[in-house]
Amino acid sequence: MYETKYHRASSADEAVKLAGSADDGQFIAGGQTLIPTMKQRLASPSDLVDIRNIDAMKGVNVDGNKVTIGAATTHAEVADAPQLRAVCQGISDLAGHIGDPAVRHMGTIGGSVANNDPAADYPAALLALGAEIITNNRTISADDFFTGMFETALEDGELITSISFTVPDKSAYSKFPNPASRYAMAGVFVAKGGDGVRVAVTGAGSDGVFRHAGMEEALGSNWSADAVADADVDEAMMLSDIHGNAAYRANLVRVMAKRAVAAAG
Amino acid sequence: MTTVSMTVNGKEVSADVEDRTLLVDYIRENLKLTGTHVGCDTSQCGACVVHVDGKAVKACTMLAAQAAGSEVVTIEGLANGGDLHPVQAAFHEHHGLQCGFCTPGMIMTAVDMIERAKASGQKLDEATIRSELEGNICRCTGYHNIVRAIEAAAG
Numbered sequence: 001m002y003e004t005k006y007h008r009a010s011s012a013d014e015a016v017k018l019a020g021s022a023d024d025g026q027f028i029a030g031g032q033t034l035i036p037t038m039k040q041r042l043a044s045p046s047d048l049v050d051i052r053n054i055d056a057m058k059g060v061n062v063d064g065n066k067v068t069i070g071a072a073t074t075h076a077e078v079a080d081a082p083q084l085r086a087v088c089q090g091i092s093d094l095a096g097h098i099g100d101p102a103v104r105h106m107g108t109i110g111g112s113v114a115n116n117d118p119a120a121d122y123p124a125a126l127l128a129l130g131a132e133i134i135t136n137n138r139t140i141s142a143d144d145f146f147t148g149m150f151e152t153a154l155e156d157g158e159l160i161t162s163i164s165f166t167v168p169d170k171s172a173y174s175k176f177p178n179p180a181s182r183y184a185m186a187g188v189f190v191a192k193g194g195d196g197v198r199v200a201v202t203g204a205g206s207d208g209v210f211r212h213a214g215m216e217e218a219l220g221s222n223w224s225a226d227a228v229a230d231a232d233v234d235e236a237m238m239l240s241d242i243h244g245n246a247a248y249r250a251n252l253v254r255v256m257a258k259r260a261v262a263a264a265g
Numbered sequence: 266m267t268t269v270s271m272t273v274n275g276k277e278v279s280a281d282v283e284d285r286t287l288l289v290d291y292i293r294e295n296l297k298l299t300g301t302h303v304g305c306d307t308s309q310c311g312a313c314v315v316h317v318d319g320k321a322v323k324a325c326t327m328l329a330a331q332a333a334g335s336e337v338v339t340i341e342g343l344a345n346g347g348d349l350h351p352v353q354a355a356f357h358e359h360h361g362l363q364c365g366f367c368t369p370g371m372i373m374t375a376v377d378m379i380e381r382a383k384a385s386g387q388k389l390d391e392a393t394i395r396s397e398l399e400g401n402i403c404r405c406t407g408y409h410n411i412v413r414a415i416e417a418a419a420g
Contacts, residue, residue, distance in 0.1 A: 002285070006328060032326055035287075100399040
């Protein structure tokens with residue numbers, strides 16, 4: 001790891017100021033992706049601004065049908081929040097299967113979303129739930145936020161402070177983890193709510209998380225696993241690597257979608 | 266260099282380290298507590314698991330500066346004098362190790378797992394234990410007795 005300067009912020013404003021005044025400042029929350037990336041010297045920020053101790057950015061709040069999750073809330077805290085599990089089991093289950101217990105104690109929802117790893121779980125949930133990503137200066141819809149593999153709509157120095165979404169009627173997430181890395185080779189989040197059905201796929205797409213219009217339409221008129229069994233998944237859009245070729249991943253997307261719909265009930 | 270202070274195994278400690286120093290290096294190199302191991306150094310194997318503010322974390326994937334002001338417990342902090350911690354005793358009783366390299370991390374993960382299960386009233390069955398051990402790798406593949414030891418310690 002190259003040299004870096006560590007700062008600890010006590011508020012979002014302070015964090016943005018600290019990062020903005022550095023040569024090449026980077027926010028760090030749990031660091032479960034950033035620290036390994038820095039060890040490999042694939043990232044070399046001059047300054048790290050730790051946002052893990054900002055109380056206003058932590059916690060899960062359910063108010064009526066609106067859920068707000070602070071960006072610095074860990075995966076374990078999301079998974080274990082009973083008030084969230086009561087209204088949106090899909091996201092609770094998803095959070096409880098990210099990485100391993102030690103990683104879940106450190107990694108945060110904001111960090112995962114900002115990184116937009118093509119095999120990360122949260123982007124699928126946020127896209128399917130039609131979530132809003134709230135930053136230090138604006139609100140971005142999930143549809144506009146995830147712009148490609150490891151790419152988001154965030155500007156330099158912009159900090160995610162919370163995530164919010166409307167409670168769905170039904171939701172579930174199903175993933176096929178790579179047997180070694182445990183990252184999703186295909187993960188499908190389905191949500192049925194006031195705005196209809198939304199289906200988002202992670203792990204499989206060659207340009208990161210995406211919505212599947214065909215499955216959304218099929219499930220909109222027939223909410224059942226059978227409705228997506230023969231869905232047309234474009235192999236040209238799929239990742240193809242030593243872990244699985246495009247045809248294999250396209251099939252996994254269909255199977256995970258079926259399982260997610262069945263699990264949502 | 267920055268002065269990083271924390272509580273490790275109940276004792277206030279302090280050391281001048283570079284900001285990029287990993288918690289595991291702070292523990293091993295500065296505090297000379299070498300029970301916490303570095304196996305893979307890529308967050309996979311869990312040999313470096315310690316408890317920070319009561320939660321199991323991978324000390325190779327946390328900066329010492331991030332843990333400043335925290336309460337840290339390492340494998341050396343579990344036993345009470347000559348009396349082994351119940352999880353250590355169970356690993357001994359059930360021979361939950363072969364070469365022993367992964368053992369400190371396995372035990373720290375097991376203690377955390379058992380405490381969380383107790384707090385939530387969850388019964389730790391074999392399938393749950395195996396799933397909870399996802400982030401700890403034993404390259405001797407001695408998992409069977411590790412699982413037995415954790416089952417015994419969980420009671």
